[in-house]
Amino acid sequence: MLNRRHFIGTGIVAGTLLTAPSVWGQAKPKVVVIGGGAGGATAARYLAKDSGGAIEVTLVEANPIYTTCFFSNLYLGGFRDFESLQHNYDKLAGGGVTVINDTATGVDAAARTVTLAAGQVLPYDRLVLSPGIDFRDGSVPGWSLEQHAEIMPHAYKAGPQTQLLKKMVEEMPEGSVFAMIAPPNPYRCPPGPYERISMVAHVLKQKNPTAKILVADPKDKFSKQALFEEGWQKHYPGMVEWIGSEFGGGNVEVRPEAMEVVIDGEVTKVACCNVIPGQMAGKIAAIAGVTDDKGWAPVDPFSMKSKADPNIWVLGDASAQGDMPKSGFSANSQAKVAAMMIRGELTGSKTFPARYSNTCWSLLDTDDGVKIGASYEPTEEKIASVESFVSQTGEDAALRKATYEESLGWYAGITADMFG
Amino acid sequence: MNCRLALVALCLVLGPVPGTAEQIGDAEQGATIFASQCKACHQIGEGAKNRVGPQLNRIFGRRAGSVPEFNYSKSMERMGSDGLTWTLTTLDAYIANPKALVSGTRMNYRGLPDPAERAALLAFLREWSDRPQDIPESEPTALKTDPDLSPEILAIKGDPDYGEYLASECQTCHQADGSDQGIPSITGWPAEDFVVAMHAYKQKLRPHPVMQMMAGRLNEEEIAALAAYFATLE
Known part of the structure; x- marks a missing residue:
């Protein structure tokens, strides 16, 4: 009843x-x-x-x-x-x-x-x-979180790892090689590894201009790619080499004890190596x-x-x-x-009704900011992207500076929204 | 008790899952259409190669006439250099009648006149282009709800709780305390100015892409509710 x-x-x-x-x-x-x-x-x-x-x-x-x-x-x-x-x-x-x-x-x-x-x-x-996130051990052959994070940092959870990576970049010998092992999809912050490359290049350009940056990537495409590649060419010509999956970027082994990176069979001696492993919840x-x-x-x-x-x-x-x-x-x-x-x-x-949105800003060099964004709506199957935008290549300096300043405003805004 | 009754009433008004974006089309049906209409010339999926027509992986967001090592018609190359990019809209027009978009195309295809069949085919093709989770700027995977027509949204007009919920989306960037470093303050802004500005973004008269997107998904009542909310914030 x-x-x-x-x-x-x-x-x-x-x-x-x-x-x-x-x-x-x-x-x-x-x-x-x-x-x-x-x-x-x-x-x-x-x-x-x-x-x-x-x-x-x-x-x-x-x-x-x-x-x-x-x-x-x-x-x-x-x-x-x-x-x-x-x-x-x-x-x-x-x-x-x-x-x-x-x-x-x-x-x-x-x-x-x-x-x-x-x-x-x-x-x-x-x-x-x-x-x-947590990291998938074994996703980068030769590297494990417990044994090698102090030698080849991931710096993909912010904290002491980030400080360690900064110190290592600053102490790189003249003309040496910085390597990044980029992560497979899906991972935290899709443009993050490539903004990081821009920031490392910015430091090296001032302190160590003959140094090189090597990126081994298991993907053949990444977010804001045209914008990053244009920025690297403009600000750091000849410094960054990106090896996508098509050229063996996914066929990688690292040797932390020897400070070597093996990309598609080719061994390179590196002074600093940032390993960003595969990820999971x-x-x-x-x-x-x-x-x-x-x-x-x-x-x-x-x-x-x-x-x-x-x-x-x-x-x-x-x-x-x-x-x-x-x-x-x-x-x-x-x-x-x-x-x-x-x-x-x-x-x-x-x-x-649920409303979702996202914007990601990235910095290429001083006052040169770019962004992507999208709005999302739920469907039975998934949260679906319904509209998106991306900064354009060739934008003028004033717009790029405004975009960077906007990102500073966003940081202040979201942290106030999170922490009160 | 009031609370419970209100909840029941709201469930009746809103239904269990309001605000659902519409799918592009029936991708399964699209696969069948692809097999019967396109597959003789085009490949798609893992290991797809150029044949009579170019391979179709990652076609969404791609400039027309830009697949490496494919010999396009002059007409297609010209459209590409003029700026034609493949999106839901342009692909739909091209599949409906290829010559409407590219006069001298070598694609010898009469066109698919049924909009639902085209939608199904596009939904299938979209599955083989960039995933927004990995490339957030890639082409959408569903159709945006028109905020001016959504019955779920229209049913909740004038609700101050709704205004507050909407405002939480603004406050990821616009700080409630009125700081305006890099991002302008909207706290304490006269309601009239707020409404005019949001409509200018909605109509894309004002250029900022984030704000065009945010305003584009708000209807008049929602803009009014937000204006009222921010005008009274101190």
Whole structure:
């Protein structure tokens, strides 16, 4: 028998609710967010801010001071200092988010609890995973994260690795070779490796102008390629050699002990080597059981909710959502959709059709900025790109300078949006 | 109780999955059309090579007449140097009637008159071009919802919560506190100026590509809601 109350309840279940949250009882509903980057910090901030305290939000992030991966190339190029990439969680904590500096090591999906490295167990009604990436060991023959990251840094999670790479570039002997092993698709920040090449070239041009840059790439095309190639030709003529898959760029071995790189059988002695390995979702996503056989976490395009568990959301790089690139901007955009949808489920607040967008700026040289962008809409199958744009080759210096200045404005904007 | 009723009502108005972009076409049907209409001359997919016609991998976003080592007609080469690039729109016109776009094309094909069949074929071809996840600037993979016609959006006009949600998209770049380094402040902007500026972006009179895209996906009510929201922010 259905009474009226029961009927309304099941109606809601059919629409949005899968697990009755504690809001229907007395306690406040609980959301645990794992990962304090562009996805997680934004989600935590918006959940706390927009629910006005109706939801208990806990953010779990290993680092008390967060270093943004976006703009870390500008630090490599000497355009920003390291501290300018660093942010604390004080304002988030002041805004009602409980911030715990620890690493999540376990998720019990049935009991709806997260276990932290220190042993603490956090119950949740909804769990948001925004762990970023982890590296696939074995994706670059000869290199392993544990043994070789100090010799051939990846610098693809910002922090000490970024500082190490900068130091190595600056200490390269005159006329020596910098090599990059570029990553296979999909990876974090599609233009990132090539902006990095531009920034390394900018440093070498001043300090070590006879040095060479070698890029071994398993791909035959990359984002903003025409813009980067034009920029390298213009600012750093003769310095950068890009070897795409067509010319054996994917047939690579590194020898960290000998500081050698073997590209399609040809051995090159290098002074500095940046190995950017193949990637997958940060490992807590696999621990939570929400990843697929490719190592990413499929999500519902309309909400960013995991397809594997109705109480878990996955944001940013770790998610497999369709057409959006893995970027800080994307993660921030997805987090706002997720926060709105989670509030809808837990407090009955209104939900609206998901809106997603992304823009990525890259710096080629001083005051020479370019960008790409797109807007996205959900379909049953995926988040689909519906419109896109890219800076044009041959743009004048004033426009390029304005684009760079705009990117500075964006950095200030998104970090304020994430951290308060 | 009010809250629950509101939620039920909203579910009825919006349905479970509002705001869905339309697919280009039925890619499976497109594969069948390709096999019967195109395959005799064109290859696509892994290891595709030039035959009577050029290979069609990565055709979206490519300049006309630019596949290496393919011997194009003068007419096709000229269209390429004039700036013809293959997009959903240009390919659709070309497949409908090749000579409408390239008078002297060597593609000896009468054209595919049915728009749904062309859409299906384009959806299939798109699968073999760059993936936006890897090359974000590559051609779209679905059709944009017209914000002026979307019933889901029109149903929520004048809702302040909706204005606040929309504004969160602006605030990735435009800081709420009114800083204007590199990106102008829109906080405390008179509503009238806001509306006029957004319409100028929507009509692409103002040149900025990000803003053209952002404004292009907003309808009049949404622009008004945002203008009201930012005008009152302090």
